[in-house]
Amino acid sequence: MSFFAPLMLLGLLAAAIPPIIHLIHRRKAQVVRFPALEFIRRSNKKTARTFRLRQLLLMLLRSLLLAGLAFAVARPFIDRGAATTAALGGMQGVTVFVVDATWPMAYRVDGDETLYDRARFQVGTLLARLSGPAALVIAHDRAEVVVESPTQDFEALRKALEQRTPGHRVGSLGEAVARAYDLLGEVPEGVARRVVVLTTPAGVASALPPPPAGSNIERVPVDVAEGAPLPNRAVLDVALRPAPELGAGQWRVDARVANYSAEPAQKLPVHLEVEGKVLVRGFVDLAPGAEATKTFYARLEDRAEPAKAAVVIEGDALPGDDRRVFWLQPAPRIKVLAVNGDPHPTPFRDELFYFERAVAPRTAADARVQLTIVDSDTFDRHSPADFDVVLLANVPAVSPEQARRLEAFVRGGGGLWITMGDKVQREGLNAALAALLPRSLRDVRQAGDAAATAEGGDRRTARLSLFDRAHPILRPFPDPAAGSLARAEVRRYMLLDPSPDAGGEVVLGLDEGAPYLLTRAVDEGRVALLTGSLDRDWGDLAIRPAYVPLVQQVLRYLTRVAEVDTTPVLVGRPAPLPVEDPRVRRVQVKTPDGTLHTVDKPREPEAPWVFAATGAPGHYAVSPDPPLPGLTALPGFAVALDPTGSDLRGPDVAAPATAEAGADVRAALAGGRRTELWHGALLALFALLLGEAVLLYRRRAQRADAFDGLAQA
Amino acid sequence: MTSAAEKLVDPKLLARLAGLGVKVRQAMEGVLTGQHKSPHHGSSVEFAQHREYAPGDEIKHIDWKAYAKSDRFHIKQFEDETNLRTYLCVDTSGSMGYRGARGTESKGRYAAQMAAVLAWLLLRQGDAVGLLTFGERLGAYVPPRARPDHYWHLARTLVDTPVGGQTDAVGALERVAEVAARRSLVVLLTDGFDFNSPGRMAAVARQLRRRNHRVVVFQILDPDEVDFPFKDLTVFEDMEVADDRALADPRGMREAYLDEIRAYCDGLKRDLLEGDVGYRRVVTSTPLDRTIIDALGGRA
Incomplete structure (x- = not known):
């Protein structure tokens, strides 16, 4: 009989606790002067024997209970390999064991036993049957040759295996097998040579390097799981994208989740946590072998520095890939370049007077707008590429050069907002921005009846009555038709090309049927067109309460949405450090386990900053060393396990191609299969507990108040 | 004391x-001056004390001289009359x-x-x-x-x-x-x-x-x-x-x-x-x- 956790057998000493407690109690027996001693003496004569027997039995049961618990925790098993060894007569020749210790080997197959533990046991089983020398190569984070030349000192091999646990990388198995071939290259010809590779089913199915041509080396891949299915679910990667249309600081987090098993995963719990707290919970359904993307929307509340975040799924047998970490950044400001086509020395008559206040920090803290205002003459001095949104407010016309830059800007992902006014020259704009305008401009129209008179009380304005509530711009408005948006009066507006095939999406429309706000996607960018004015010249929308959220929503909608580079840094790969400030000479990197590393500025001017010691998955924080004025922290990076290791499934065909070659190895392993005894030990413990309960119950029943009658006599 | x-x-x-009295079921020896009936009659010899009259006492045992002096009913008790x-x-x-x-x-x-x-x-x-x-x-x-x-x-x-x-x-x-x-x-x-x-x-x-x-x-x-x-x-x-x-x-x-x-x-x-x-x-x-x-x- 052997034990998985022999140290736990120390717990057998606990069997002595009940007798010790009994002896202590006996020594501490209190002395009581009592008048009816004669009755006690008589009772003792009657009961002492049975009572002592019962007490002894109880003590024995409790001792057995504690000893049995220690026995069960030590996880005993019977090795049925002895008979098989005799039958085989031992494995001849030189053997090199290659043990996979990459991170997937941390898969728990049975309780706390990992695939690595099982590989360790199988090596032990094979060592017991070897007739020749052996060597060991461990495929850890890198291939490690434990014993340089084959030896008969198997204890060194066992110790080396015990001292290691699965690492954090994959991919070293091939190199380890190649090293094993090298070790066997020095063995004289004529001696049987074999490389036994103990790995996952996926490792068995992988393209392991073949033995050198002409050599008689036998390669025996062994599925450590012994054909058992290894279902696993994993978070493969996480993609981040700002979602300004949902508000400042909003991020869209797309997590790719995979189900590597033959069973579907229904309602698999998955959640997004930030700084250790669960922010959003969700579920995902996964078909067998399928992947799915779970989208979260998250936002950093009142936080200026990046936060540690992770997407986590419900734990399974391989916990390493059940969470994927990343840094969640605070929202960047929306940079807006507003071109004022009708500036005025009187503030409230200025074209951008109301707009400027609508996006001012006091009213639009949520929007985080960084506004730059220029007039038509100075427009050329700024490059649209430096901004997220360009606003052409009542701009008469744009030059061909400006139009070209604007078109490139929009097609590259920028946002363009064009608003009307008296200054607008529709022919010029139609010509210059033909590729960007949702529809071409036709003419300015006076709202209401053309023959209306003030004296007659006739209607001379139009109202907003058409709302595309599904459009992201109107999403924050619970009921735009009932709000102040619908009460705004429009006196003049620009008529657009009414052709049926005209492009653009009408977000707002007037009760006269004309569109008021349109949007259009142009390649990666977006364009919005307001047929009214931003100020009060053509209507009173600017003084309606809905004006502020409408302006902010349009800006958010138009904001350049750039994919954030969330390509993960895999464990062991160098991580580029985004250090842009030239003042920084050295940075400090804090690893997930709290260790501090320093990285000096590269000597070559253009060389990138790189951190190489990414040995463990998790969040890595970066800060300048020493801290500089206005710069105390730098963007951190996240290191992840290689998701290719998450799929442990092997080939559908159970027997590998080299089955015949490793017949003796397989036979030895088949004979060496264990019969675990801890289940039986637990059953026995349960029986002991039951026995103790019965004894205690009987004693309690006897302690009932049998002498009640005497007190009442 | x-x-x-x-x-x-x-x-x-x-x-x-104070209101309780001790009674014995069977007849006790003694003169019937208390709560216990005595089988012997008229055998009293030595005066022991006066006792205040209580309902149930025979009227003939009242000491009338003492009543004349104190205006209270008392009963004479003798040494052998103890109930x-x-x-x-x-x-x-x-x-x-x-x-x-x-x-x-x-x-x-x-x-x-x-x-x-x-x-x-x-x-x-x-x-x-x-x-x-x-x-x-x-x-x-x-x-x-x-x-x-x-x-x-x-x-x-x-x-x-x-x-x-x-x-x-x-x-x-x-x-x-x-x-x-x-x-x-x-x-x-x-x-x-x-x-x-x-x-x-x-x-x-x-x-x-x-x-x-x-x-x-x-x-x-x-x-x-x-x-x-x-x-x-x-x-x-x-x-x-x-x-x-x-x-x-x-x-x-x-x-x-x-x-x-x-x-x-x-x-x-x-x-x-x-x-x-x-x-x-x-x-x-x-x-x-x-x-x-x-x-x-x-x-x-």
């Missing part, structure tokens, strides 16, 4: 019990010194208080009361007297008698048989744990009864003796015999103990009742006045 004697029984308790002669036998053996956590007093003190209250009630109605304490040997003996101040003599004796030694209730009853020439009331206050001569106590009590004495046994027990509440392993030490010890696990032998003491007490009760001897079991957790009221309302 000592302060200890005064403190033996709470005066308030005595005041609450009832009572012997209180109080156990003072070592076992009576036990007091558990729930007992109001030790068993010995409780017995002394009971004896004092009974004496006070009997004296108050003009009966003679004597006292005999006993432990391993006979202790103090106070001959019966009917004077009211005799109470203090009895109380002082009860307080001054120490507890200790083994129980010899048989010796005490035999002593009473010697000194009680006429039919008397014999009240035995003991825990009844006389293991040296088992069964003899009941036999002697029955003998007394056959000689026309009225005998009542109060078996006084502590609550701990009744339900044996001990739990942990304990060394029990005898209170009457030095160095007599027994180690026991109360949890294991409680049932047997309760069987034993129940059998012993039931046997004692059966032996006494079969000989027409009164028997009452008293637990010291019961308030004294409750015990007295129950006792007088029942048998005594």
Whole structure:
């Protein structure tokens, strides 16, 4: 009989606790002067024997209970390999064991036993049957040759295996097998040579390097799981994208989740946590072998520095890939370049007077707008590429050069907002921005009846009555038709090309049927067109309460949405450090386990900053060393396990191609299969507990108040 | 009169019990001047005292001269006219010194208080009361007297008698048989744990009864003796015999103990009742006045 956790057998000493407690109690027996001693003496004569027997039995049961618990925790098993060894007569020749210790080997197959533990046991089983020398190569984070030349000192091999646990990388198995071939290259010809590779089913199915041509080396891949299915679910990667249309600081987090098993995963719990707290919970359904993307929307509340975040799924047998970490950044400001086509020395008559206040920090803290205002003459001095949104407010016309830059800007992902006014020259704009305008401009129209008179009380304005509530711009408005948006009066507006095939999406429309706000996607960018004015010249929308959220929503909608580079840094790969400030000479990197590393500025001017010691998955924080004025922290990076290791499934065909070659190895392993005894030990413990309960119950029943009658006599 | 004697029984308790009277079922020897009918008539010789008239007294016994002087009805009592002669036998053996956590007093003190209250009630109605304490040997003996101040003599004796030694209730009853020439009331206050001569106590009590004495046994027990509440392993030490010890696990032998003491007490009760001897079991957790009221309302 052997034990998985022999140290736990120390717990057998606990069997002595009940007798010790009994002896202590006996020594501490209190002395009581009592008048009816004669009755006690008589009772003792009657009961002492049975009572002592019962007490002894109880003590024995409790001792057995504690000893049995220690026995069960030590996880005993019977090795049925002895008979098989005799039958085989031992494995001849030189053997090199290659043990996979990459991170997937941390898969728990049975309780706390990992695939690595099982590989360790199988090596032990094979060592017991070897007739020749052996060597060991461990495929850890890198291939490690434990014993340089084959030896008969198997204890060194066992110790080396015990001292290691699965690492954090994959991919070293091939190199380890190649090293094993090298070790066997020095063995004289004529001696049987074999490389036994103990790995996952996926490792068995992988393209392991073949033995050198002409050599008689036998390669025996062994599925450590012994054909058992290894279902696993994993978070493969996480993609981040700002979602300004949902508000400042909003991020869209797309997590790719995979189900590597033959069973579907229904309602698999998955959640997004930030700084250790669960922010959003969700579920995902996964078909067998399928992947799915779970989208979260998250936002950093009142936080200026990046936060540690992770997407986590419900734990399974391989916990390493059940969470994927990343840094969640605070929202960047929306940079807006507003071109004022009708500036005025009187503030409230200025074209951008109301707009400027609508996006001012006091009213639009949520929007985080960084506004730059220029007039038509100075427009050329700024490059649209430096901004997220360009606003052409009542701009008469744009030059061909400006139009070209604007078109490139929009097609590259920028946002363009064009608003009307008296200054607008529709022919010029139609010509210059033909590729960007949702529809071409036709003419300015006076709202209401053309023959209306003030004296007659006739209607001379139009109202907003058409709302595309599904459009992201109107999403924050619970009921735009009932709000102040619908009460705004429009006196003049620009008529657009009414052709049926005209492009653009009408977000707002007037009760006269004309569109008021349109949007259009142009390649990666977006364009919005307001047929009214931003100020009060053509209507009173600017003084309606809905004006502020409408302006902010349009800006958010138009904001350049750039994919954030969330390509993960895999464990062991160098991580580029985004250090842009030239003042920084050295940075400090804090690893997930709290260790501090320093990285000096590269000597070559253009060389990138790189951190190489990414040995463990998790969040890595970066800060300048020493801290500089206005710069105390730098963007951190996240290191992840290689998701290719998450799929442990092997080939559908159970027997590998080299089955015949490793017949003796397989036979030895088949004979060496264990019969675990801890289940039986637990059953026995349960029986002991039951026995103790019965004894205690009987004693309690006897302690009932049998002498009640005497007190009442 | 000592302060200890005064403190033996709470005066308030005595005041609450003032309305009670001690009655004996059978006719007692003595002149019918009290509550007990006497078979002898006109044999009074020596004046003892005056007693205030109480309803039920014969009108012919009223001292009219005294009425003329004091304007109150008084009845003349003579030495031999005492209705009832009572012997209180109080156990003072070592076992009576036990007091558990729930007992109001030790068993010995409780017995002394009971004896004092009974004496006070009997004296108050003009009966003679004597006292005999006993432990391993006979202790103090106070001959019966009917004077009211005799109470203090009895109380002082009860307080001054120490507890200790083994129980010899048989010796005490035999002593009473010697000194009680006429039919008397014999009240035995003991825990009844006389293991040296088992069964003899009941036999002697029955003998007394056959000689026309009225005998009542109060078996006084502590609550701990009744339900044996001990739990942990304990060394029990005898209170009457030095160095007599027994180690026991109360949890294991409680049932047997309760069987034993129940059998012993039931046997004692059966032996006494079969000989027409009164028997009452008293637990010291019961308030004294409750015990007295129950006792007088029942048998005594």
